[in-house]
Amino acid sequence: MLPSSVIEFFTAHQDWLWILTITIDLAITLILYWWFGKIGLYGVVVLNIMLSNLQGPKLTVVFGMPTSLGVVLYSGIYFATDLLSERYGKLEANRAVLLGFATSLVLVMIMTVSILFIPSPQAMVIHNAITLLFGFTPRFVFGSLFAYLISQSFDVWIFHYLKEKTEGRHLWFRNNASTLLSQALDTVLYSLVVWWGIVALDRAIQLGIAKYIFKAIIALIDTPFIYWARTWEVEKRDWYDSRKHYSKQF
């Protein structure tokens, strides 16, 4: 899809590409929020969890450290739920987390069933690609879903805990503290469930720390943007048609 000059440039500058990817993911969240209001943020949660499942196994080296591309998209979820928390409150943020959990389960289910279909000869390459990317082990599925649900729910809880304690001041504090703490929880839980017994403990810690550094960078970068997005007037986008209202017409 992309012109080859672009491809060559970013092949040589992988670190820039990583920063660009974060920027684009952040920009997309803001654009969807701007256009669709609250529902746009729900969309971002669903979108990012699905794309991070897809990109999870894609390993690359950025700033000299190995990392999975799924990390960028997964971290984007925290920005979306923090913005939902700030603007619309705890209940909405929790619903978005649960909806992301449900869609992640659905993704696993649909992909697992789809692998059972025997490809026609010309689609063999595609079949093998899907099997490689979505041939999840039960342990991996359980570990990542479990880590997601616990850490995101914790994120919403601690965000509001801090908001109450600080009487609604210092948005930067609750935004960063909630994400940094819950990402730490996420990394520890994931490492324990998925890596325990497979890789040695010191290796697991090493991988976990590398992953956490990237997550922390992403968490800090989004701070000015949550201040900006908080001030937007999106009330016009947040209309909703209730069933009662609508069915009166007939």
Add this chain to the structure above:
Amino acid sequence: MLPQEVVDFFSTYQDLLWLVTVAIDLAITLLLYRLFGKMGLYSIVILNIMLSNLQGPKITIIFGMETSLGLILYSGIYFATDLLSENYGRREANRAVQLGFATSIIMVIMVSISLLFLPSNLPETKDFAERVHYAIQNLFDFTPLFVFGSLFVYLVSQSFDVWIFHYIKEKTKGKHLWLRNNVSTIASQSVDTILYALIVWTPIVGLEKAIHLSLAKYLFKVIIALLDTPFIYWARSWNVVGKDWHDAGDSYHHQHPNSDSKQKPESEN
């Protein structure tokens, strides 16, 4: 992930597997609607468009005909938008179509960028990382024609679906749900199939082959459209007002910092 007996069973009965997949997709839509109300239907639109992008190139043979697995998930979108249309009206259904359009564009952008990342060259992960890289490349080997073609076709046919659904609803004064559910989906799926064949396939395989492929595809789409009819009647009767609560940002802001947010937001009764 699945036990070997299940794998063996379905590798023999592929036609049954196809029906099971259609049933699962329908069940998931109903379940998400039940659990999350309107928001569940929005998610279904996003979910299905993304999964159908992913499954699009997976070609398989069902009932002796070649078909893409993406078709089942793509067809599921029509059920979700019809249910949204029926219960919440045109505006909500159109917004879901547009949100699906936006997420589809985002998926293309994010995956295209991700392919620019070189796979890890560390000795222990090199082999796996390269295989994953090429797997993603094979799955998302989109040409611009394909991307713009399918996005355009999606937007036109789904918007047409919402429009004709409400046109029929007005003409029939809200009676005969089965008629608008089926006619809107079958008509808009034919718009979808024809446009897609002309824009995406004809330049690649020629008009004759494109028509041939489309007829098989359309047949499957019609079957799926008809199958969902009893379920839209069922889902219409559900009382999900408890799930359709809506926390306005405004009211939440006013609460703070003097009161905490334990108060349940207003739900419609």
